[in-house]
Amino acid sequence: MARDWQPDFERLVEEHQSMVFSLAWRMTSDRGLAEEIAQDVFVELDRHLSKLESPEHALHWLRRVAMNRSADALRRRRVRGVDLWVEIEENHGAPVEERNSPLGARLEQLLATLPEAQRAALVLRYQEDMMPEEIAATLDTPLATVKSHLQRGLKLLRAKATNHLKEYIRGA
Amino acid sequence: MDGFERELKQALERRPAPPSLKRRLMEKRASLATQRRHSRVVWWERIAASIVLCGAIGGAVEWHHVEEVRRGEAARDQVLTALRITNHALNEVNLRLTSRSRTEKE
Numbered sequence: 001m002a003r004d005w006q007p008d009f010e011r012l013v014e015e016h017q018s019m020v021f022s023l024a025w026r027m028t029s030d031r032g033l034a035e036e037i038a039q040d041v042f043v044e045l046d047r048h049l050s051k052l053e054s055p056e057h058a059l060h061w062l063r064r065v066a067m068n069r070s071a072d073a074l075r076r077r078r079v080r081g082v083d084l085w086v087e088i089e090e091n092h093g094a095p096v097e098e099r100n101s102p103l104g105a106r107l108e109q110l111l112a113t114l115p116e117a118q119r120a121a122l123v124l125r126y127q128e129d130m131m132p133e134e135i136a137a138t139l140d141t142p143l144a145t146v147k148s149h150l151q152r153g154l155k156l157l158r159a160k161a162t163n164h165l166k167e168y169i170r171g172a
Numbered sequence: 173m174d175g176f177e178r179e180l181k182q183a184l185e186r187r188p189a190p191p192s193l194k195r196r197l198m199e200k201r202a203s204l205a206t207q208r209r210h211s212r213v214v215w216w217e218r219i220a221a222s223i224v225l226c227g228a229i230g231g232a233v234e235w236h237h238v239e240e241v242r243r244g245e246a247a248r249d250q251v252l253t254a255l256r257i258t259n260h261a262l263n264e265v266n267l268r269l270t271s272r273s274r275t276e277k278e
Contacts, residue, residue, distance in 0.1 A: 017193055018186045021193065035193060039196065043200060046201055154176075
């Protein structure tokens with residue numbers, strides 16, 4: 001079957017760079033690392049350009065590779081012996097964009113403290129507005145596992161946010 | 173979707189990529205393409221050098237074989253010449269012996 005869609009690398013970068021960068025940043029909580037991951041993802045995209053069949057395929061491919069590269073980076077960091085949780089706690093001081101409300105900013109920081117699998121599911125669900133079936137396909141994980149990660153992640157995040165709000169009110 | 177989820181969705185809006193990301197990416201892409209082109213040229217050079225080397229070795233082997241055959245033929249010619257000379261000398265001796273024995277009988 002003839003393929004009528006011709007991928008334009010520069011256009012794909014233009015369209016999806018913020019998506020890839022945001023996924024990597026939210027997964028790693030490290031801006032520099034997220035930029036590196038985004039670069040690697042697009043370099044790999046360049047090599048696979050001829051295999052992409054449609055804009056949807058490109059989007060799915062980018063999300064999948066961005067999540068895989070982020071997971072690899074986190075694994076490498078663990079292997080290197082860096083205590084991820086300490087690092088993430090330290091990153092709580094990292095600047096959060098002004099456009100977020102104080103609760104929104106805190107939610108984003110609390111998200112970084114969730115276990116990796118739950119964080120991945122929540123980021124894809126709420127950043128990318130994906131359905132659990134799409135998340136399962138992107139992460140190559142059974143649907144039931146994704147649903148469980150979403151449920152548990154949301155519950156944990158809600159609990160952490162509630163505690164934070166109590167502390168905030170007590171402190172005020 | 174409840175209020176908390178809405179707040180989460182809002183908090184997790186996509187962040188704009190750094191403005192320099194695309195520029196750096198295009199530079200890296202160009203540099204990788206140059207590297208790939210260069211490595212392709214290097215490979216062709218290696219292949220060409222290998223072909224020349226194989227040709228030279230093949231030529232040398234062939235030349236050596238031809239030279240061996242030529243030497244063999246020259247040696248065979250020398251042996252035949254020597255045999256011819258020996259044959260001629262033996263014939264001479266035979267003739268002299270025959271004529272001497274005839275003279276002695278008479």
